[in-house]
Amino acid sequence: MKKNRTLENAIAVIPSGAVVMVGGFGNPGTPFSLINELVRQGQTDLTLIKNDANEPGHGMSRLIENGQVRTLITTHIGLNKGVIDLMNQGELEVQFHPQGILAEKIRTAGAGSFGFLTDIGLDSEITQPEDLLDWQGQTYKVEMALLADYALIHAAQADWLGNLVYQGSAINFSPLMAMAANHVIVETPDLGAPGRFKPEQVHTPGAFVDSVVLLETLTSDYGILEHHVRR
Numbered sequence: 001m002k003k004n005r006t007l008e009n010a011i012a013v014i015p016s017g018a019v020v021m022v023g024g025f026g027n028p029g030t031p032f033s034l035i036n037e038l039v040r041q042g043q044t045d046l047t048l049i050k051n052d053a054n055e056p057g058h059g060m061s062r063l064i065e066n067g068q069v070r071t072l073i074t075t076h077i078g079l080n081k082g083v084i085d086l087m088n089q090g091e092l093e094v095q096f097h098p099q100g101i102l103a104e105k106i107r108t109a110g111a112g113s114f115g116f117l118t119d120i121g122l123d124s125e126i127t128q129p130e131d132l133l134d135w136q137g138q139t140y141k142v143e144m145a146l147l148a149d150y151a152l153i154h155a156a157q158a159d160w161l162g163n164l165v166y167q168g169s170a171i172n173f174s175p176l177m178a179m180a181a182n183h184v185i186v187e188t189p190d191l192g193a194p195g196r197f198k199p200e201q202v203h204t205p206g207a208f209v210d211s212v213v214l215l216e217t218l219t220s221d222y223g224i225l226e227h228h229v230r231r
Contacts, residue, residue, distance in 0.1 A: 002160040005211040010185045011037040013211075014150050018043065021106070021148040021177040022050040022060060029170025030059045031154040031187045032221035034213070038152075039066055047071040049106070049148055051099065051173055053080045058221055064092060073146070075099040096126060101143060103176060109145035110179025116143055151181035155204070158188040159195075162209025163202045171203060178204045189215045 011034060014020065020038075024030030039062050046069050053074060054060045061080055063069050071093040077083045086092040097105065098120055108116055117140035121127050131141050153174050156167035164186060166174055178184050191214045 003162045003206070003209060003212045004160060004191070005185075005213055007033060007037050007187075007213050008041075010034070010211040010213050011041055013183065013185075014038065014041075014043055016043045017045045018149045019047040019147070020049070021151040021181050022048060023151065023153045023170065023174035023177050024054075024059070025051055025169040025172045027054070027059075027223045028168050029154050029166065029172070029174055030054060030222075031152045032059055032219065033187050033215055034152040034154075034185060035059050035063060036219075036221070039063055039068070042066075042068065044068050045070050047073065049073040049102075049146065049177075051075050051102065053077040053083045055079050056082050058223075071095065073097070073102070075102050098126075102146070103173060105143055105146035106173070106176040106180045108143075109147045110176055114145050116145075117141070118143055146180065148177070148181040149183065151177040151184045153178055153184060153186045153204075153209075155186050155188045157190040157192070157197075158186060158209075158212050159192055159197065159206070160212070161194050162186065162204075162206030162212055163194070163197055164188075164204040164206075164209065165197060165201060166203050175204050178208045183211075184209045185211045185213070187213045187215050189218055 048069050050060055064083055073095045075097060087094045101120060119140055122141055127141050133140050133142050155164040157165040186209055
């Protein structure tokens with residue numbers, strides 16, 4: 001079954017109050033068109049999960065600046081002074097995790113597990129006493145899996161069934177998020193018929209994908225992101 005959707009219809013399924021994972025590693029892999037449509041539609045009280053907050057005026061930052069985000073779960077926001085200010089003013093809740101821990105929390109959810117033990121950050125301010133557990137003579141932190149209602153993903157290439165291929169550092173978080181969300185929405189500038197990829201080329205199988213949106217053009221938001229696609 002073809003999973004092609006219009007941009008408007010794909011994003012319209014997201015309600016206010018949803019937990020939304022957003023793929024990308026800086027600019028590469030960030031689904032700017034999906035985010036911009038979410039800004040346009042105006043859903044509020046969102047919890048967003050992304051490696052970073054993008055730069056002011058772009059991507060995730062647009063949602064936050066527009067007052068649509070209640071909580072941001074991330075690894076760093078150092079490139080966005082506006083988001084830092086909102087956090088310091090108490091207008092935005094920000095939960096920080098080390099980058100590898102965030103990735104593993106998402107991967108664990110996608111694998112169907114509930115959490116894992118780690119010795120990372122035991123003595124840091126991100127760890128509370130109630131998070132600790134003694135096992136076999138050692139102290140560990142209990143990290144819970146991180147699920148989402150929706151995931152917004154940018155793929156370099158896709159087919160109508162939702163099989164995805166990523167490019168560059170977009171592969172860092174996007175495959176994990178596609179497995180850890182209940183509903184996955186993908187944008188791509190290169191959409192074709194099934195059979196265009198060999199099985200070993202597919203980074204995310206179509207079984208994890210609900211909607212695919214074809215981008216006619218890549219706007220200036222995408223910055224340095226370029227796709228070298230096979231025709």
